[in-house]
Amino acid sequence: MLEYIRSALSALLANKVRAALTMLGVVIGVLAVTLLVGVGDGARLYIEHTLEGIGANLLFVTPGRRETRGSMAGPRGGNVTRPMTMEDVRALERQGTLIREVTGATQGGGTIKYKDRRRDTLVFGVGAAFPDLRNMHVGVGSFVRQEDVDARRRVAVLGRTVVRELFGDENPLGKSIRIGEARYRVSGIMEEKGASLGMDLDDMVFIPVTSALDLFGTDALGSIMTAAKNKDDVPAAMAEVDDILARRRHGEREVTVQSQDDLLATFGQLTNAMTWMLLAIASISLVVGGIGIMNIMLVSVRERTREIGVRRALGATRSDILWQFLVESMALSVLGGLIGLALGMAIAFAVRHAAPDVPLAVSPWIAMVALSSAVVVGVISGVVPARRAAKLDPVEALRYE
Amino acid sequence: MSEPEPLIVARDLGRTFPMGEEDLRVLRGVSFRIDRGEYVAILGPSGSGKSTLMYLIGCLDTPTEGTLELAGTDVATLTDAELAALRNEVIGFVFQAFNLLPRTTALENVALPLRYAGVSPRERRKRAKEALERVGLGARLDHPPERMSGGERQRVAIARAIVTRPSLLLCDEPTGNLDQRAGREITALFERLNAEDGVTVVLVTHDPLIARRARRNLRVVDGEILYDGPPLDGLPTPAVVEPSASVPPAA
Ligand SMILES: Nc1ncnc2c1ncn2[C@@H]1O[C@H](COP(=O)(O)OP(=O)(O)O)[C@@H](O)[C@H]1O
Numbered sequence: 218m219l220e221y222i223r224s225a226l227s228a229l230l231a232n233k234v235r236a237a238l239t240m241l242g243v244v245i246g247v248l249a250v251t252l253l254v255g256v257g258d259g260a261r262l263y264i265e266h267t268l269e270g271i272g273a274n275l276l277f278v279t280p281g282r283r284e285t286r287g288s289m290a291g292p293r294g295g296n297v298t299r300p301m302t303m304e305d306v307r308a309l310e311r312q313g314t315l316i317r318e319v320t321g322a323t324q325g326g327g328t329i330k331y332k333d334r335r336r337d338t339l340v341f342g343v344g345a346a347f348p349d350l351r352n353m354h355v356g357v358g359s360f361v362r363q364e365d366v367d368a369r370r371r372v373a374v375l376g377r378t379v380v381r382e383l384f385g386d387e388n389p390l391g392k393s394i395r396i397g398e399a400r401y402r403v404s405g406i407m408e409e410k411g412a413s414l415g416m417d418l419d420d421m422v423f424i425p426v427t428s429a430l431d432l433f434g435t436d437a438l439g440s441i442m443t444a445a446k447n448k449d450d451v452p453a454a455m456a457e458v459d460d461i462l463a464r465r466r467h468g469e470r471e472v473t474v475q476s477q478d479d480l481l482a483t484f485g486q487l488t489n490a491m492t493w494m495l496l497a498i499a500s501i502s503l504v505v506g507g508i509g510i511m512n513i514m515l516v517s518v519r520e521r522t523r524e525i526g527v528r529r530a531l532g533a534t535r536s537d538i539l540w541q542f543l544v545e546s547m548a549l550s551v552l553g554g555l556i557g558l559a560l561g562m563a564i565a566f567a568v569r570h571a572a573p574d575v576p577l578a579v580s581p582w583i584a585m586v587a588l589s590s591a592v593v594v595g596v597i598s599g600v601v602p603a604r605r606a607a608k609l610d611p612v613e614a615l616r617y618e
Numbered sequence: 619m620s621e622p623e624p625l626i627v628a629r630d631l632g633r634t635f636p637m638g639e640e641d642l643r644v645l646r647g648v649s650f651r652i653d654r655g656e657y658v659a660i661l662g663p664s665g666s667g668k669s670t671l672m673y674l675i676g677c678l679d680t681p682t683e684g685t686l687e688l689a690g691t692d693v694a695t696l697t698d699a700e701l702a703a704l705r706n707e708v709i710g711f712v713f714q715a716f717n718l719l720p721r722t723t724a725l726e727n728v729a730l731p732l733r734y735a736g737v738s739p740r741e742r743r744k745r746a747k748e749a750l751e752r753v754g755l756g757a758r759l760d761h762p763p764e765r766m767s768g769g770e771r772q773r774v775a776i777a778r779a780i781v782t783r784p785s786l787l788l789c790d791e792p793t794g795n796l797d798q799r800a801g802r803e804i805t806a807l808f809e810r811l812n813a814e815d816g817v818t819v820v821l822v823t824h825d826p827l828i829a830r831r832a833r834r835n836l837r838v839v840d841g842e843i844l845y846d847g848p849p850l851d852g853l854p855t856p857a858v859v860e861p862s863a864s865v866p867p868a869a
């Protein structure tokens with residue numbers, strides 16, 4: 218076998234330009250496969266990462282009934298939707314047995330001003346349980362506390378980006394800022410969190426949820442977040458939350474409770490589109506690359522007809538000739554595959570450096586997938602030319618001009 | 619000398635190519651016997667079927683009529699793999715056009731048949747080197763054939779043909795592409811291989827001088843053997859022999 222590979226490589230070296238052009242299709246195909254698997258892997262890693270980041274066993278309650286899974290039939294509860302309020306939060310806190318902390322949340326855009334500087338950012342009204350539930354922690358100072366929520370205090374916890382934009386090198390702790398027209402005192406600064414899926418998690422401001430409701434002039438919470446005490450109890454906890462909130466609505470089920478699995482499943486669909494696109498590119502290029510290799514190998518068989526005759530005269534069997542060309546086609550394809558793989562990895566690493574939030578990972582099994590697809594392409598596209606070469610009549614091959 | 623041992627026995631050999639309406643009978647009724655250690659020149663005008671005969675003897679082609687025995691075996695009974703092994707071990711081919719593989723060194727060319735014989739790379743190198751030394755090219759091992767003269771190339775081809783130590787060398791116009799001097803050297807090499815190593819040599823040639831040095835001549839005209847015997851002196855050069863000019867067999 219080594220012999221075949223050695224002579225295949227020297228045959229390819231003899232015609233470098235042609236070999237390179239032939240490989241291009243496979244290069245692109247394997248490049249696409251590499252990126253494809255990379256995106257798939259990256260999405261999986263991202264989901265795992267988010268699972269940790271999101272806080273364990275998170276339950277996410279939003280107003281209105283939506284079917285999040287195919288298992289439940291039809292919309293229920295009609296169109297009448299009562300908003301979720303702080304009363305609901307307190308009911309969950311009092312009555313919940315399978316859940317730990319609860320926080321109401323509401324968010325909206327807001328203009329933050331400090332002295333003559335301003336920044337439009339996301340204002341997030343939350344309760345004291347938020348850092349624990351979402352695994353986003355305060356770095357300096359203190360986060361929104363329960364008494365801040367109860368007393369509707371105007372305190373704000375700033376994300377790092379907001380701090381940089383408004384304060385520069387100045388220490389913001391204790392400083393007074395304006396959100397809209399109201400004055401807030403800066404009580405804390407969040408830890409650096411980085412970006413996630415195009416969203417800068419440091420470009421936001423946290424204030425007590427009650428103050429946020431005041432700010433936005435509403436009673437309606439955007440969402441309620443809580444968490445099941447045990448991983449095994451997640452479905453039961455979801456039912457419990459649903460039941461408690463339904464009891465407060467005369468039995469109408471008007472909210473949607475989602476676990477982190479549900480949320481992540483939704484997110485997973487996002488990467489699907491990209492995956493399909495790359496899969497299409499990958500298979501098309503592999504097919505095109507395979508056809509290219511087959512054509513070049515057919516040309517090569519014709520050009521080397523005399524050589525085939527000579528080899529037969531020197532004692533090569535038909536299967537010797539078959540293998541010679543099959544291995545050459547595989548070498549072509551695998552070489553293209555290696556180049557595609559290298560390019561794909563280079564791109565993946567570059568992307569990871571340039572845009573860390575794009576889910577793209579490089580794992581060893583990418584190499585396996587990419588190279589095996591190259592081998593498959595090589596074999597398939599080599600079979601026809603190799604068989605043609607093996608079937609050649611030795612005398613006709615020797616007489617070939 | 620011991621009892622002559624037949625190496626090639628052809629009985630009523632014929633080769634017909636299907637050509638549209640009419641078949642083309644390139645060889646017909648060819649019978650002869652060549653013993654081990656013989657040195658035979660085959661002569662005849664262009665297109666008379668000499669190469670076709672060489673391909674049949676060399677087991678690259680199969681006769682449409684008659685039988686061919688090589689070293690006591692009827693080749694019709696052999697499988698493709700067995701024929702390949704026979705070509706590899708028993709027969710060495712030398713062509714007019716050298717037919718060396720380009721982009722490889724002389725040594726690699728010569729070692730190629732050993733690869734098909736399943737010899738280890740180390741042993742191959744050693745034996746290929748010996749074969750090149752045998753043809754006087756011991757100093758040119760790593761030269762690519764492209765950078766060699768015609769005579770040197772043909773010697774590489776001969777080294778390749780003898781590297782498996784075959785008992786039969788089939789040479790189809792081996793000096794056809796060479797100048798006279800190089801041609802003489804190549805012929806001398808065949809004579810030496812025949813005399814010193816006991817290799818049976820069958821060579822096709824148009825050169826009357828070469829034919830005269832062979833102990834036996836076979837003259838093929840129009841697909842038939844018209845003469846089988848010792849070289850005849852004073853004959854016109856074979857190239858200008860008219861197909862109709864039949865030569866009486868020697869007494
Ligand atoms: N595959 C083939 N099909 C048809 N005719 C062939 C084939 N091979 C050889 N011939 C014909 O057979 C005749 C003898 O050819 P060849 O044996 O090469 O002659 P020589 O070697 O004596 O010049 C030529 O007329 C040639 O055209």
Ligand SMILES: [Mg+2]
Nearest residue numbers: 668669670790
């Ligand atoms: Mg000829």
